[in-house]
Amino acid sequence: MKGFSVMSVRTRFAPSPTGYLHVGGLRTALYAYLFAKQNNGTFILRIEDTDQSRKVEGATEKLIEALQWAGVDYDEGPGKDGNHGPYIQSERLAIYQAHAVRLLNEGNAYRCFCTAERLEQSRTAGAAMYDRHCRNIPFDEAQKRSAAGEPNVVRLKIPDDGELKFHDEVRGDVSFAYSTIDDQVLLKTDGFPTYHLAVVVDDHLMEISHVIRGEEWLPSTPKHILLYQYFGWSLPKFAHLPLLLNPDKTKLSKRQGDVAVEDYRAKGYLKEALVNFVAFLGWNPGGERELFSLQELTKEFSIERVGKAGAVFNIEKLNWMNQQHMKLKSDGELLPLVKPLFADKGWGSFSDEYMIHVIGLMKERVVVINDFAGACPYFFEEPVSYDEAGRTKNWKPESSGHLLKLLETLKTQELFTAPAVETALRSTAEGLNIGAGKLIHPLRLAISGVSNGPSLFHMAEVLGKEIVLRRISVALERLS
RNA sequence: GCUCCCAUCGUCUAGGGGUUAGGACACGAGCUUUUCAAGCUUGUAACACGGGUUCGAUUCCCGUUGGGAGUACCA
Numbered sequence: 001m002k003g004f005s006v007m008s009v010r011t012r013f014a015p016s017p018t019g020y021l022h023v024g025g026l027r028t029a030l031y032a033y034l035f036a037k038q039n040n041g042t043f044i045l046r047i048e049d050t051d052q053s054r055k056v057e058g059a060t061e062k063l064i065e066a067l068q069w070a071g072v073d074y075d076e077g078p079g080k081d082g083n084h085g086p087y088i089q090s091e092r093l094a095i096y097q098a099h100a101v102r103l104l105n106e107g108n109a110y111r112c113f114c115t116a117e118r119l120e121q122s123r124t125a126g127a128a129m130y131d132r133h134c135r136n137i138p139f140d141e142a143q144k145r146s147a148a149g150e151p152n153v154v155r156l157k158i159p160d161d162g163e164l165k166f167h168d169e170v171r172g173d174v175s176f177a178y179s180t181i182d183d184q185v186l187l188k189t190d191g192f193p194t195y196h197l198a199v200v201v202d203d204h205l206m207e208i209s210h211v212i213r214g215e216e217w218l219p220s221t222p223k224h225i226l227l228y229q230y231f232g233w234s235l236p237k238f239a240h241l242p243l244l245l246n247p248d249k250t251k252l253s254k255r256q257g258d259v260a261v262e263d264y265r266a267k268g269y270l271k272e273a274l275v276n277f278v279a280f281l282g283w284n285p286g287g288e289r290e291l292f293s294l295q296e297l298t299k300e301f302s303i304e305r306v307g308k309a310g311a312v313f314n315i316e317k318l319n320w321m322n323q324q325h326m327k328l329k330s331d332g333e334l335l336p337l338v339k340p341l342f343a344d345k346g347w348g349s350f351s352d353e354y355m356i357h358v359i360g361l362m363k364e365r366v367v368v369i370n371d372f373a374g375a376c377p378y379f380f381e382e383p384v385s386y387d388e389a390g391r392t393k394n395w396k397p398e399s400s401g402h403l404l405k406l407l408e409t410l411k412t413q414e415l416f417t418a419p420a421v422e423t424a425l426r427s428t429a430e431g432l433n434i435g436a437g438k439l440i441h442p443l444r445l446a447i448s449g450v451s452n453g454p455s456l457f458h459m460a461e462v463l464g465k466e467i468v469l470r471r472i473s474v475a476l477e478r479l480s
Numbered sequence: 481g482c483u484c485c486c487a488u489c490g491u492c493u494a495g496g497g498g499u500u501a502g503g504a505c506a507c508g509a510g511c512u513u514u515u516c517a518a519g520c521u522u523g524u525a526a527c528a529c530g531g532g533u534u535c536g537a538u539u540c541c542c543g544u545u546g547g548g549a550g551u552a553c554c555a
Contacts, residue, residue, distance in 0.1 A: 016555045051554050116553075128482060128551065153553050171485070180483050180551095188553040195555050219484055219550040242486080249547060277492095280504095284493060288503050307486095307493080310548065314491050317505045327518080365517045390515085425514095440514040452516035 009041025010209045013067075013074070014199065016048045017059035020260035021066035023313065024214060024244040024252055027278040031241060032212040033072045034279075034301040044206060045077030047088045048199070050192045060088070066261045070271050071294050076206075084206040089198050096193035099201050099231070100154045100186055108230040109186060110135055111142040111152040129182040130155070154187035156196070156223060164222040169210075169239035170306045176222045184223050196220060200227040203236055212239045212303075215310075216251070239303050242282045243310040252313055264318075268370030270329075270337075273322035281311040291324055319367045326369075331360040334369075341373040347380040354379075357462045361454035376453065379462065382471065383449025386479060390451025394441035400480040402432055403442050407472045416465040418457035425457075446475030 013029035015021070021029075029045075036043040045067070047060050060078060067074070076082030086092055103109035112134040122131055134142075135157070146152050158181045165175040186197040193201070203211060218240045228235050244252040252259060258267070264274050276292055285292075285300040292300065326334065335356055342348065342355060358379045359372070366375050386395075409428045413420060425443070429436040444456050447468055453459060460468050 014555090018555085048555060054554065112553095119553085123552090126481090151553095174484075176484070182551075185553050190553075192553085194553070199555090214549095215485070216549055216555090240485085243549070245548080247491085251549070280492065282492095286494070288494080290492095290504060309486050311493090312491055314505070317492060320505055323518085362517095364519090394515090437514055444515065450515090454516080456514060 008207075008209065009036055009039035010044060010207050011036040011041065011212055012044035012046050012203070012206065012208050013072075014046040014048050014202075014213075015063060016051065016054070017056060017063055018054070019056040019059045019062060020262055021063050022252075022259055023261055023264070023274075023278060024259075026066070026070060026072070026261050026274070027244060027281060028212065028214055028241060029067060029072050030070075030275060030279055030297075031239075031283070031301070031303075031306070032210075033074075034298050035210060035212065035303060036075075037298045038301055041209070042075045042082065043073075044082070044084070044208070045074035045087060046202060046206070047078060047090075048195065049088060049090045050195065050198050052090075052190065052192060062262070066265070069265060070261060070275055072275075089193075089202065092198075092202070093191060093193075095205070096197055096201055097187065097191065100193070100197060103156070103186070103227075103230060104139075104154060106230070107139075108157050109154050110137070110139075110157060111146055112155045112183075112185070113137075113142075113145060113150055113152045132183055135183065151189045153185045153189055155183045156186050156226065158183055158223075158226065164225060166221065166225055166235075166238065168218070168221075169237055169303050170242075171218070171240060171308060174218065174221075176219075178222075181222055184220075196223050196227070200224050200231075204228070204231070204233045208236050210237045210239060210303075212241065215240045215243050239306070241306060242308055244278075244281055245310045245312045247312055247314075249310065249312065251310075257313075257315070268337075268341075268368035269318065269322050270325045270369065272328075273318065273325040276325065277318045277321045281313065282307050291321070291328070323364075323367055326363050326366070331356045331363065334359050334363060337369050338372045341370060342380070345373055345377070345380070350380060354462070361458055361462065365454065376448075378448040378450070378453075379459075382474070383447075385449060386445055386475070387450045390441075390445050391479065394445055394451060395479055396438075399438070399442040400476055402434065402439055403446060403472060403476060405432060406439055406443065407469065407476070410465070410469060410472070413465065416461060416468075418455070418461040421460045422457040443472070446479070447471045 011032035013025070013032050015025050033043045035041070045064070049055065049060075064078065074080060076084060077087045100109065104111065114133055119130070134155070159178045161178055163175050163177045165173060168174050184196050185194050187193055221238060221240070225235065246252050246256040248256070258264060261274065265271070272293065275294055276297070279292070279297050280290065283301070283306045286305060335352060338359055339352070339355060342350065358376060362372055362376050366372055406425060406428045409424050410421070413424050425439050426436050429439050440456055441451065444453070445451055447460065447463060
């Protein structure tokens, strides 16, 4: 056996490859990552693909990609060997089988020959647990039947009475009576292990020091601990995280909204925001600050401050947080994220500099990255129509005359910066003896086609003199 | 059903034997403003209930209720 270096922290994220990364999974992975990183430890990714019937093509790759997108990088795992591999359970079958045999030989497990039908029957008859029908088959007989090819599973022998107590890092002391624990299947007929065998064997072999996982695993933890005891292995620390919840308080699931981190990414959420948000579901550093980078979270995180109650995944707050993180980024940093969106709209030929200006004017007005594309087409295309409501409200009979006058003034304007346009407009308004608003609103409508948006004068500067003048003329024709 | 877990504003949460129970999102009002946002100020809003323990419980204990998870040859 390998020397167990008790001091070094090794955590893992052990998802089953279902095809996408669940946001709850992201949170679990994140906590395990943060905890490892802040302790100079190692964060491991292990793929739990022991259910052949649920195989999904390309799922592992998608999982890894989503994790890496979020910045939760693993130190050991598929493609990153750390001398504890392989990190994909379907490649470790022989290991589990050997351990199952050891359990069998030492009398801590037994072969069960019950058919699925029989099990089904006893269940419909009301049995909550396996009736231990095969538990007393003599070892030799069982071996013989198995060797003869009779299909069987290996089941864990749960002690007849007593209870199992353990300490959970977030929940404190928890105990279960053995009488309420099932003789869990450890090795299936197909030779694959169940989660319960695989997780214990791997966590031990991979020298995991802290098992950080969702609360749904709390009820099966006693089985795992029993396994550690049967094998004579020392226990890792357990930390069961509160669940992420739907608005109706049930376990967060598809069907009640987006659940895959890929979905949020595709919708234009920043990874910084998603990570920050998800980190605060079930944990917080205690102060009043809420905006943290991954690095800052690494510094602040602590298992002691993880809460016990489930947390509703609240999109409204995520939206706000996304906006905040967007404001934290420079316009140039946002460019690579926004540019493809603009390109999709057919605006790819505009310069980076131009796009950066647009981003600067728009970023406080959008919630997610994807909003950029729809929020301000007028920076890239001529307005084809004019917002009806804005038109009735702001385009009065006298507006044409006013705008015409403004057009004349702007034509003579050499410097077309925001302040220059503003002074030109205000002095025109003064000359006309009207309030600036009488010019501002029609001008906005004329050059953008809509009645809301960024600072009019900055918008004019970014669009440039030529386009502004042309749009005024066109609008004059169309709106008069 | 059984087992386990949980319980502060609608939501995320801070706090903790004596507090005006704090912050954030959302919502309302106001300010700012050329609009929309953003920002600022401000308002509404919570300790599930019942027993203890205590001089004093929202806080500690017990119970009730409520919610959740687990209960597969799935993870």
